[in-house]
Amino acid sequence: MRLIGITGGVGAGKTELLHYIGEHYSCEIYLADQVAHEVKRPGQECYSRLVGLMGRGILGPDGEIDKKAMADRIFADQGLLRRVNEIVHPAVLTYLLERIEEARRDRRVQLFFIEAALLIEAGYGTIVDEMWYVYAREEVRRRRLVQSRGYTEQKISDIMKEQLEEAVFREKSDFVIDNSGALEEAYRQIDEHLAGYSRR
Secondary structure (H helix, E strand, O other): OEEEEEEOOOOOOHHHHHHHHHHHEOEEEEEHHHHHHHHOOOOOHHHHHHHHHHOHHHEOOOOOEOHHHHHHHHHOOHHHHHHHHHHHHHHHHHHHHHHHHHHHHHOOOOEEEEEOOOOOOOOHHHOOOEEEEEEOOHHHHHHHHHHHHOOOHHHHHHHHHHOOOHHHHHHHOOEEEEOOOOHHHHHHHHHHHOOOOOEO
């Protein structure tokens, strides 16, 4: 089984490419954002630690952690953000390592993908066999974010400012997918790179 990390800046198109991979290859795919949501659910250790840190004011009527309420608390407090990350990031890693071991035992899974914008910063380069960087030109990413998410130019600039520079992504990655043009062109790059692996 080959363990692959996929990262890239906001608006690069990681989700669309992973959707293609999931449809066409024998693989398992985990998105770090979804895993982070899973480990924060009631009954998980992460849940009780976050409620203990920030109080029951972050809970919605259903008892689940309210993402917006938590984000509002964190937004103006970098110290709180650091403490939340110290709880959530290890829990996400533990969850993923357990899924990886299950997939290895299964022996039918040929490819195991982990996607996150902060994969490099979080140190996943030491865990994965191969790091992929999904690249798209900045003007393309901006256009996509305006059209698909309704972001303002200022919001896009603020997000991009917090992310790694292209040179760092390239330096830390083993394979770069140029997703600036048609999706079919990006699919071709993936298929060439994964030649030899079973297709669905």
